[in-house]
Amino acid sequence: MNNIHVIGLGLLGGSFALALKKEKPSLNFTGFDASERNLKDALTLGIIDQSSEVIPAETDVVILATPVDTLESLLLSALDQIQENTLVIDFGSTKEALCKAVADHPKRTQYLAGHPIAGTEYSGPKAAKPDLLEKKVFIICEMEKTDVHLKGMAYDILESLNMKLRFMDPEEHDRQLAFVSHLSHISSFMLGKTVLDKMEDDKNIFDMAGSGFASTVRLAKSSPAMWAPIMEANQGNILDALDAYISNLSKFREKIAEEDKSGLKEEMASINKIGDILDLGR
Ligand SMILES: NC(=O)c1ccc[n+]([C@@H]2O[C@H](COP(=O)([O-])OP(=O)(O)OC[C@H]3O[C@@H](n4cnc5c(N)ncnc54)[C@H](O)[C@@H]3O)[C@@H](O)[C@H]2O)c1
Ligand SMILES: O=C(O)C(=O)C[C@]1(C(=O)O)C=C[C@@H](O)C=C1
Known part of the structure; x- marks a missing residue:
């Protein structure tokens, strides 16, 4: 695993990138944010190394950390773009509608429905902290629908951040x-x-x-x-x-x-x- 792409560089996306960078300094982080200001701040704060509006072909893991009403279209478009060894994980706070929306997608096995139970009342890249996710619960929904090797890569990442995995159905x-x-x-x-x-x-x-x-x-x-x-x-x-x-x-x-x-x-x-x-x- 070499390349991570983060879409949505606010509190959750930013904290994830800062934590994983600390754990695995050789990783390369690209990313995008719809807010020009947040994208600029994320670059300045070292959350990502380069900005990219498209998902680079060599990406191993795509993280979607935008508000839940943007996730469906971002997820479907990400799945349409990625190579066969790339995994997409979302951090959305609700899971049922997103899991339903992606159920019949031919690349469903390349998606992991996630939810980190960690946060603060603040938002945006300036609120991101490398220890936000430390020892927190990470809920995974419909784990049986994700490819076993890609799932293994996700577990390695989450365990390297000391997160506690929990499994439940989206409803x-x-x-x-x-x-x-x-x-x-x-x-x-x-x-x-x-x-x-x-x-x-x-x-x-x-x-x-x-x-x-x-x-x-x-x-x-x-x-x-x-x-x-x-x-x-x-x-x-x-x-x-x-x-x-x-x-x-x-x-x-x-x-x-x-x-x-x-x-x-x-x-x-x-x-x-x-x-x-x-x-x-x-
Ligand atoms: N804040 C929490 O406590 C918390 C905890 C767990 C999960 N979540 C979930 O994580 C996700 C992100 O939450 P957050 O707290 O990081 O929010 P945030 O506001 O800090 O960050 C979201 C970022 O997404 C960007 N964005 C919005 N629409 C976009 C789009 N279409 N394309 C690209 N970028 C876009 C925003 O500009 C912002 O920088 C949400 O789905 C939220 O439900 C939040
Ligand atoms: O601690 C906080 O400030 C939070 O709001 C975190 C919190 C929560 O309700 O516990 C918020 C939304 C999430 O989806 C997960 C975690």
Whole structure:
């Protein structure tokens, strides 16, 4: 393996390239970004060695790290262009529609559907960090549909970055991510909105905001260009997650309104175990 081509040189594409460069300094990185500014920054920051709008013929691995509403056309066009020993991996946050779109492509075996469970609220090449993916989970969907040798090359790369591989089907992936990722972003955005609305009456309200507010509202700084397409791609599962969340919020509101102190304590105590569950997985 000598040549990697990255399309989308933002937080994820950039962090991947920086990490792999550190691990395998002899690799050559080419890449492209639709934003001229981001492409320039990626070159300046050493994320890629050369820019190229087409996928160079000698490329071993193509990484697609653009918003999910751009992935289908980029993936189909990449598969149409590549040689028979080239692998395409995408990093998209939703998987069901993309796996369906590529199901009958004659080069389906040259695609690996991936999702790194790592990120921050920041975007673009300047936010990229070489340690972002370190020890994080990398979900692979429909692994049985990828050519065994190409899959081996992908596992070598991901293991060299110390990523933990997990396998699931794309429908299950999108159902579960709606709850553990997409809902937390919506919840953070709406908390941010609720307090921003309140600022209309109470101009200095943010002077009172401590670290509790900062940590729960962190995700409200996330990129609309990345998140609006995720909400479109995973609409049904996100609506299910939101219905469950709104129902829980309403029941909790009721307990507060009814001054049901013991009910509130019981409810919160039963939710405290989330700390142990999360710590166990780390
Ligand atoms: N940010 C996260 O926490 C996170 C985590 C895991 C997966 N992902 C997924 O990874 C992908 C990239 O996310 P990111 O956080 O790196 O976003 P980002 O905004 O930091 O980077 C995306 C880059 O893609 C470029 N781009 C957009 N459309 C393009 C196109 N048609 N052709 C070429 N370049 C294009 C943008 O200019 C930008 O530089 C998304 O699919 C996202 O769902 C994000
Ligand atoms: O930690 C963050 O800031 C993230 O938003 C990362 C996060 C997540 O929800 O956990 C965001 C989207 C992804 O597809 C995967 C990871």
